[in-house]
Ligand code: SF4
């Protein structure tokens with residue numbers, strides 16, 4: 001049967017319901033809910049790295065560069081190229097790489113988007 | 117005087133670079149022509165230059181919404197080359213994520229389709245509910261849109277603790293909402309008027325043009341890769357293939373709505389019968405695939421997705437070919453847009469018809485006026501149209 005206005009009841013209900021959106025980014029930041037295992041900005045624990053370069057070889061976005069430093073070959077991560085696939089974290093034999101929950105990856109200087 | 121109205125390739129709300137040229141007589145469309153050559157990304161070539169493990173993440177980016185289907189198809193393809201098969205638990209987990217992304221894709225489409233018809237309220241409701249599905253995808257896979265869930269030899273993570281209860285609650289919610297939306301759509305005269313008997317594609321034409329997916333099922337043909345060629349344990353899961361035989365845009369809405377509830381049931385079944393054991397095979401990140409070729413197909417939300425690859429024994433494909441469902445469905449748009457006999461198509465139906473297959477383009481950058489009698493062409497720019505609409509004379513160029 002054709003009864004126009006079925007949406008009126010729904011609209012009235014919505015009027016008294018909790019807002020579906022949150023006032024991001026200025027207020028209600030505590031309501032941003034991220035589950036365990038979220039893939040955000042890379043965190044790198046330099047002391048655990050053994051310089052095997054596996055992360056560099058799997059990275060599909062070429063976001064990892066290997067540099068020489070006092071301990072040998074170590075990766076640096078250019079976050080602005082990263083696609084957050086977490087493949088590097090998966091292959092790392094010593095779990096030196098982990099994905100944090102930081103999702104606001106915006107910076108004014110390029111240097112802030114590099115993890116070493 | 118005939119007009120040729122170009123629609124696209126730039127669209128103000130949707131980023132689908134597709135060009136549609138319509139030949140019109142007054143309001144009536146007499147002929148149409150599509151051009152998809154505006155977006156060449158070179159992904160197939162790029163896949164030949166990457167090891168298999170890197171290609172996986174590139175394939176996911178062919179389409180953001182169908183990314184689970186794309187990566188699943190890629191993984192099935194490479195697994196075939198290697199002669200391996202994902203363990204049972206992985207197969208079920210793949211189904212859960214694949215069907216979740218089908219729900220999200222269908223809800224997105226339904227909302228967007230109603231939006232192109234001018235029904236903003238339902239658009240908001242659909243997208244609000246879709247958000248719940250996105251949260252579930254985020255919970256299971258770690259990201260809202262690009263799931264990066266499938267991997268060669270299985271899936272990358274198991275169901276997190278507590279996810280099952282949350283998932284079941286969301287499924288209940290979605291099921292109830294879909295039931296409600298079906299009632300709304302069946303009773304809203306505006307929606308019915310814009311979709312019923314609009315964009316008719318007869319079953320014979322649909323088969324002749326190689327149409328796939330929900331678009332084909334809306335022409336009353338029972339075809340679904342999940343049924344015909346079960347690729348990830350779909351033969352163990354009971355489900356109905358939804359068809360509708362009115363062959364119009366209304367049928368496309370109905371098929372996708374009902375399919376959404378069918379997805380809900382499939383996920384429930386997969387959760388109830390989830391096998392235990394490993395969720396991935398131990399395959400090293402770098403490997404060489406034996407020489408050979410393989411073909412895999414997957415029922416993506418928009419239709420049948422086909423991947424074909426040739427390996428020459430190296431660590432990357434020698435050739436990789438992707439046939440996406442929209443390419444198969446696009447030709448039918450021309451057929452649906454052509455008025456013939458008592459089947460009349462008007463310019464106002466274009467968004468409804470084009471949206472019905474899933475991409476959506478609507479824009480009026482400029483109009484090309486063709487004067488067949490005098491063999492003269494005039495290009496009217498947007499400025500001209502604005503001036504024209506303000507009552508001034510159009511300058512001819
Ligand atoms: S998360 Fe992916 S893209 Fe980012 S650095 Fe690691 S492998 Fe590269």
Ligand code: SF4
Nearest residue numbers: 049050052053055092
């Ligand atoms: S994979 Fe891990 S251990 Fe190896 S170089 Fe990268 S961070 Fe270091």
